[in-house]
Amino acid sequence: MMENHFTRTSSYERNGSSAYPVLSSQIPSWFEKESNDWDLRQFLGLLQRRALIIAGVATVVMSGVTYSTLQQKAVYESNFRLLVEPVNEEKSLVQLTIDPSGSEKAGNLDYESQIQVLKSPELMAGIVKQIRYYYPDLSYESLLKSLTIRRLGATKIIEVSYRSNDVTKIKLVLDVIAKSYLNYSLEKRQTKLRQGAQFVDKQLPGIKNRVDHLQKELQLFRQRYDFISPDAQASKVASQVNILSTQRLEIDQKLAVYRANFASLKEEQGELAALNSASVYQQLLVQLRQLEAQISGELARFQEDSPPLQVLKQKRENLLPLIRQEAQRIVGVKFAEIATQIQSLEVQSQELKKAEIQLDREIKLLPVLSRKYTELQRDLQIATESLNRFVITRETLQIQVAQTELPWELIQEAFKPESPISPNIPRSLGVGFIASLLLGVGISLLIEKVDNTYHTVSNLKENIKLPLLGILPFEKRVQNNLYQNIERRTFSEKIPFKFSRKFSKMSNTLHRSSASDRYYGQGKFWEALQVLYSNIQLLNSDQPIHSLIISSALPGDGKSTVSFQLAQIAAAMGKRVLLVDADLRRPQVHKLADLNNLWGLSSLISTNIPAGQVIRQMPEMNNLSVITSGPIPPDPARLLSSEKMKQLMGYFHRTFDLVIYDVPPIVGLVDARMLAPYTDGVVLVVRLDKTDKSGLMQAQDSLKISPVNVLGIVANGDKTKYKGYKHYYHPHG
Structure with missing residues (x-):
């Protein structure tokens, strides 16, 4: 009778937990935040996805x-070039006109300023007026928009370019501009040079006075603070700090030694050490010992009151005060010497302290002096450079004004462009x-x-620190067969039937053309299931896994399919397997197994029907039994947490070699945590490209507070292509 089995308490009921408990403190290390570092492999995977x-x-x-x-539209461009400075200048003139900043630009002309002058409305007004005679729509803004004026590298040549859709217009505009610029060079350049020379002469006295003032201020600063430069001052202060530190260390060491000696003299051992080094005291001790020896010798011959003994004792009594006085004198001298040394060292320490205070003031003042010195040097340098530039500019302008003016020279005329520059x-x-x-x-x-999902197995392994028990590849044929199995409920076309025939009968009929192609097309999937089953069994070689829960973080990760296929694998391996559909909310096992769901686990818990009426053996697989979910109850959690469910689990575990529970997802539901403590552990199914990472984190939080042994994870739906895998599993390969 079923009732007899219920009266026996299983090991799970006695212990109240799994055989492999996991402390909640270990749970947080399962999940880690995803790294933001991307390598080439991840990038190539992203490109593929x-x-x-x-x-x-x-x-x-x-x-x-x-x-x-x-x-x-096609855009054309042409240009002309002007030589704006003579190329045959004398060497002395070139040296006078070199930029004092040290740059490589040579010549008398400020090209950037000159180009701005050439673009100015005052100079361009006459040019626009001449061009409007032929093109009335032209304006200063439109002309400047298409006009480019630039210096040609480091040469003395200015290039003027113009672009337009009309090649005739380009030639006309450039010819007018070239003629106007040449006239400008003849009329304006001499006047500009003279005005520049007058401006420089006016500015020079003020700049000279500023340079003299800054030089005098810098000299006074150096004399007042004995300040040569920040580096020299810093080196000087650092040297003084090192010297004072060394002296401080020596004095502190000596003070420590003398104070230790002073304290030692107050003790018996210290006094003995001082007396041992005193020659007079040692001589008196030698005399005392000799008298003691004589007294001992005479005691052997005479009585205590004999005259010789009385004489020797009298001598000893006279010698003892001398020894004590000498000892006091020696110790006193030692105390005085040490006290004198300590006082001298303390005086030196006070002097050092004053020197350190003074040096500390200098150190605190050093940044201020350095900043002031730097500011003076910077101002003096700027003023000196400005003076030098003005002096050189004045000399250059004077030479240019004095020498014969050479007009600009047109070295390349404008031409009609033949090919467009764009597009x-x-x-x-x-x-x-x-x-x-x-x-x-x-x-x-x-x-x-x-995207908040895992796409690859490696990414999953890096971020979830749990054992990876298996990798189930994504197979369209397997998925299609599963969907056909759910929809048609036809046992003859079910995947388990082909699978059981492969592992139980191993008949030659599988080598026929159509059946062979169907099986070996799913070779990777079935081998992955075998690896998953083997890994679960190898988790604990001393005590094999007898019961486990298969769940997932969220719905749709394939937990029911994995449960069903894993049960078939275990049955094919010779285990007596029971698959329990404990998902009393959205059951799927009865659809996968093509069984009716009129009664099942919910009926078994809520009624007194025998378990044999609910446990159904799968055809063609003698070792596989299934308990469907039964009618969906209004409160699944209450049924799963009942004492009746615990008794049933104990019965299942005693009756079968392996019990697999398909339970609802963990996030938001308590079902898995109610059953897990009475099994050997939980296997989490993670669907690549689907399972939400935040869902896994919520699952972690749910498992923290429960004594749940998480065996590992199963990566479901791996789309990685393994080279040569299909060929290896082909029956004729």
Whole structure:
């Protein structure tokens, strides 16, 4: 009778927990925050996952770039060049006109300022007026927008460029500008040079006075503070600090020694050490010992009151006060010597302290003096450089004014361009292609950051510090067969039937063409299940796993499928297996096993029906039994936490070699935590590309407060392509 089995208490009921308890303090190390460091392998995986997004973005962007490029009008450009300084200057003149800042620019002309003058409205007004005679729509702004004036490298040449859609307009505009610039050089340059010389002469006296004032102020600063430079002052202070530190250390060491000697003299051992080094005291002690020896010798011959003994004793009595006086004198001298040394060292220490205080003041004042010195040096340097520039500029201007003025020279005339400069179709398309790819990759990276799932097994292993028990590959054929199994409820086409035939009968009929192709097309999946089962059994070789819970963090991770397939694997390996559908909320096992769900676990808990009526053996697999969920109760948690459920679990564990419980997801539900303490552990199913990382963290928080032994995780839906795997499993390979 079923009742008899209930009366026996299982080991799970006695212990109240699993055989492999896990302390809650160990749980937090299971999960770690995901690292933000990306390596090449992760980046290539991202490109593979987001290939469609990258291709779509690149196609859209390239379409826009191509259309925009082909719609652009052809733009032409021409230029002319002006030599604005003579190239045959004398060497002495070149040396006078070198930039005092040390740059490599040579010559008398400030090119940046000159270019701004050439673009100024005052100079361009006449040019615009002449061009408007031929092109009335031209304005100063439109002319300047298409005009480029620049210095040609480090030469004395200015290049003027103009671009437009009309090649005739380009030639006309450049010819007018070239003629106007040449006239400007003849009319204005001499006047500009003279005005510049007058300005420099006016500024020089003030700059000289400032240089003299700063030099005098710097001299007074050095004399007042004996300050040569910040580095020299810092070295001087550092040297003084080292000397004082050394002296302080020596005095402190000597003080420590003398004070220790002074304290030692107050003790018996110290006095003995001082007396041992006193020669007079030692001589008196020798005499005392001799008298003692004589007295001992005479005692052997005479009586105590004999005259010789009385004489010797009298001598001893006379010698003892002398010894005591000598001892007191020696100790007193020692005390005086040590006290004198201590007093002398303390005086030296006071002097050192005063020196240290003075040095500390100098150290605190050093940053202020250094900053003041630096400011004076900087101001003096700036003033000196300014004076030098003005002096050199005055000499240069005087030479230029005195010598014969040479006008600008047109060394290259404007020409009509033949080929456009834009659009450059190959370059535009190339840049557009690169930009579109980068944009696609950027959008993919953004999507990847927003995506909160694990995509690869390696990423899962890095961030979840639990044993990886198995990796189940994603197989479309297996998934399609499972869906057909749920929809059709046809046992003849079920995956378990083919699987059981493979492991139980091993008949030659499997080598027929159609059946062989179906089986070996699923070779990776079945081998992965075998690896998963083996890893679970090897978790504890001393005490094999007899019961386990298979769950997941969130719905849809494939826990029911893994439970069902793992039960078949264990049964095919010769174990008596019971698969219990403990998901009383959304049961799936009865659909996978093609069984009706009229009664099941909920019926067994809530009624007194025998377990044999609920435990159903799978056809074609003698070792596999299934308990479906039964009718969905209004309060599943109450049933699973009942005493009846604990008794049933004990019965299941005693009756079968392996009991597998398919329970609801952990996040938000308490079902798994109610059953887990009475099993050997929990296996978490994680679906790659689907399971939410935050869901796993919530599952962690749920498991922290329960005495749950988490055996490991199963990575479900791995899409990694392993080279040569399919060929290895082909029956003819």
